[in-house]
Amino acid sequence: MLVEVVQAVVTGLLIGLTFAVLAVGFSLIWGTTGVVNIAHSAFAVLAAFLSLVASRQWGLDPIAALVGLVPLFFILGVVLHEVLIKVAARRTKELGLASMIFTFGLASFMENGMAYVWGPGPRVLNTAYTGAAVHLLGISIPLTHAYGALLGLATIGLLYGFLYHTFPGKAVRAVWQQRDGAALCGIPLHRVTALTYGVSIASASVAGVAMALIYSFTPATYMVWLVNVFLIVIVGGVGSLLGAAAAGLIVGLVSSLSVLVMPFVWTNLALFGLLILVLLVRPSGLLKR
């Protein structure tokens, strides 16, 4: 039993790291512009499909494919920013509501576009190391989980370095904390938020590949990922990088530990229940100071 629990804890932490990356980007956009980007996880699923195509067509390793995917998704993020903030935000005073409808439409467009191109069925990313595992003290760690988690850890580390130790990153945090104040200090809001969107969607592509290493996915998977992301951001508090990272680990743990005590189908139910509970008890986030 102990081995099983340790195994579940390790798996949960590894999965949690990949979810944390997805949540961090989502949180960035929400924090800086007040936009709840429902299409965020759809971008991750798109990255998963593109890495699948890359590995089928050119035999490229999904992680190597990120060299092309990250810049591409950065550009997509900037384009999203230009359309959403430049056009939509100027026409409505309720950007929160309008942007949700906008990104819901975008997500629906992307989901059905992917289903149109690649079919609605589940896909699995096959790599040279799929099925291989490291054995350590009686627990086994699949290499796909390990690489996915490492990818997540590296991305969160990079984002931390960017946000806390570079000038543009500090500008992003400034806009996050006090929009008007940042503008008064001479920070070019528009360029900073454009950069935020680029970084956020680029990180979504990394998260998509990391999660595709671990899970099978369909175009409709984005909804399940979105709920997880939302849960993580709520638990961690909107506007907190480390909060989101910690909450990602918690959510990973809950989902892998709940498998031990209840049938698999009810696992998602446990997560959804947790989400509603946290929202009702402490909507500002459990971990936020």
Add this chain to the structure above:
Amino acid sequence: MVNRPRDWVYVFGILLALGLLPLAQPSEYVLSFLYFLFSYAAMAVAWNVLGGFGGYLSFGHVTFFGTGAYVTGLMLVHWGWSPLITAPLGGLAAALLALVIGYPTLRLRGPYFTVVTVVTVLIAKIVVLNVPLTGAAMGLWMPFPPWDPFTSRVIFYEAVLVLLLAALLMARWVQHAKFGFGLRVLREDEDAAAAIGVPAFRLKLGALLLSAFVCGMVGAVHGYDRSYLHPDFMFDLHPSIMMVLMALFGGRDHWLGPLVGAVAVMITDELLTVYVGTEAARMLFGLLLIIVVLFLPEGVISLRLPKKPPRAAAAGEGVSSP
């Protein structure tokens, strides 16, 4: 708000005339298309009471639709009660569920509320898929309606037409009643509304219950028409998206908006599905949502209704006169 007093006469006149349509022996295709149009329109009109007037964006109304279908379906299977008669009970069950969901979650605002509504659909689907009572993943088979195909189409057509009329009357009443003014006030600024004594929570809950009731009734009728219920399509997010799209496309500030939106969206949907296939159609709907947000935030109906009625006319007729 409404500057053309006779709009409602035309609308209800046309709908009542459509009630006589089966006498002209139209093809089953026409009846079937209008049946879908009316049932979607009824739900969109009802959704608009909370989503449009109140500004609480819900993607979860399909839960109430599915609940109505399952509750009345089970009553038919176990007790032999026809869903056409028990539809109000299906509506009540949906409203009861709405009370259970809404009581805690309507305290949440903006994106928090919206995400919870999406989650309720996912939860409902998992629960129904795993509970033996509802037939779980096998689905629920009901006895077929006892009429020949044409009579059956006519009966279901008339049933949803009645529901649509009821939904429109309800929405029209809400819009011109104190209830509707309260809802729109709290959409503009909930804290300010609460500060001047608008019972925000009660209004939101009332709006949710009303819209859930209508969706539950439509679900009951629709479930009986299909005679087979499965969580994959009774708790699918797509109908919810369609309701939102219709209401926003038509215009959420007016009871008539969702009906106009429903007509436009259903005709487009039919053409797209026939000529380019389901997935492409759904892609275009996603695109349509984006276009509405970008270029028509007030909906199609804003093209016809003057944005601000002239002061003299408004004062003369009374702002609330229909």
